[in-house]
Amino acid sequence: MAKRRHFGRVRKLPSGRYQVRYPGPDGVLRPADTTFDRKRDAELWLSAKEAEIARGEWLDPEGGKVTLREYGEAWIKERPKLRPKTVVLYEGLFRLHIAPALGKMRLAEITTPRLRKWRRDLLDGGVGPVTVAKAYRLLRSMLNTAVSDRYLTKNPCQIPGAGLEKSPERPTATIEEVFTIADSVPERYRLLVLLACFNSLRWGELAALARKHVDPVAGTVLVERSVVELPTAELVFGPPKSDASVRVVTVPAILLPDVVRHLDEFTGKGAEALLFLGPKGGPLRRSNFQDHWRKAVAEISQPGLHFHDLRHTGNTWAAETGATLRDLMDRMGHSTTRAALIYLHKTAGRDRKIADALSQLVEDSRGGTGRSDGGDQGDADPGQDGGTEGHGEPKGHAGGTRHDQ
Known part of the structure; x- marks a missing residue:
């Protein structure tokens, strides 16, 4: 009686050739892509396939037939937890910047040299570096999944720094410029401008606000949803950018009269x-506000100012008031410290004020001696005055200049 193989099966076909079937790591029984003249050759092939699986080098043979366009489109659809705005972003990046050059290629055909050329062609074609970095990161995520699916042994996205965004520094406005803009837009949009700046709200968060979200007595605004405009022009209301973006922000007291006036004159009576x-x-759309914005910005000295720069401006001001890292994260609606650290870095000079204030506390406590140890100042080294002059500012966060999104 022939000994049964512990891995795979070999059977003789009516033609006299031998066919092989083997179980992949997923348990699915698959045939070899060829038949063999001799049983010994079939058994050697099975042994090699078993070793390949043991080394983690096995690829699903069906994966080699899948094009990037097919895989990428399915990849986006198979992520049900993506927010509508993220879906729009991914679909746009894939359709405009990935699929045209790479979509017809089978996954196994995509190599690192080919991706270097793709990235270079995008940059040379005038696509912005930030957009190229986002497209690269999306492609890298897709191909990471392809590795997990055993369609690839290794992700070919191996270009150092290709996924890093290095946005140019966005401008900030002065207080007078912000109020000039607020005074220049139609009255019904004055509060829109002020809340974007002084309460660090995103466009989608502002457009989704209802009467029930505003408490003029407590002076607060509840951010619990956002609105996204799809390429079809459909407006979709849903949760904000992240869980951390659900927050309550306090309106500066000086703006409360504007809040009350807006509720009285421009907002319906119902809670919704x-x-x-x-x-x-x-509902408010960017398209029916943009003309008002352009005309208003023309009144100040920064014609290139974007609406989102109001949020950037407000975050910068908040950091200058002495807000802590946690304060900034809560105000901005961020779950990570990266963006908040950028604003703290911008105001690192405040550390000198803190150090000076601590020195003053010591002087006041020690009777004006100017020395923290209370000793005789007459024996001090003339070159070391015990104060804070001469000390450089501490190094700030090493993040880039990209402002918060």
């Missing part, structure tokens, strides 16, 4: 009435 409306009474 939207705070800001378009010119025809529908």
Whole structure:
């Protein structure tokens, strides 16, 4: 009686050739892609396939037939927890910047040299570095999944630094410039401008605010949803950018009269009435506000200022008031410290004020001796005055200049 193989099966076909079937790591029984003249050759092939699986080098043979376009489109659809805005971003990046050059290629054909050329062609073609970095990161994530699916043995996205964003520093406005803009837009949008800046709110968060989210007595605004405009022009209301973006922000007292006036004059009486409306009474869209913004910005000395720069401006001001890292994260609606650290870095000079204030506390406590040890100042080295002059500012966070999104 022939000994049964512990891995795979070999059988003789009516033609006299031998066919092999083997179990992949997923348990699915698959045939070899060829047949063999001799049984011995078939058994050697099975032994080699078993060793390949043991080394973790096995690839699903069906994966070699899948194109990047097929895989990428399915990859986006198979992520049900993506927020609508993220879906729009991914679909746009894939459709415009990945699929045209790489979509027809089978996954196994995508190599690191080919990706270097793809990235270089995008940059040379005028696509912005930030967009190229986002497209590269999306592709890298897709191909990481392809490795997990055993369609690839290794992710070919191996270009150092290709996924890093190095955005140019965005401008900030002065207080007078912000109020000039607020005074220049139609009255119904004055509060929109002020909350974007002084309460660090994103466009989508502002457009989704309803009367129920605003408490003029407590002076707070609840951010619990955001609105995204899809390429189809459909507006989708949903949760904000992240869990940390669900927050309550306090309105500066000086703006509360604007809040009350806006609620009285421009907001419906129902709790669900939207705070800001378009010119025809529908939900606010960027397209029906953009002309007002351009005209208002033309009144100041920064014609290139974007609406999102109001949030950037407000975050910078908050850091200058002495807000802590946790304060900034809560205000901005961020779960990580990266963006908040950028604003703290911008105001690192405050550390000198803190050090000076601590020195003053010591002087006041020690009777004006100017020495922290209370000793006789007459024996001090003339070159060491015990104060804070001469000490450089501490090095700030080494993050880039990209402002918060």
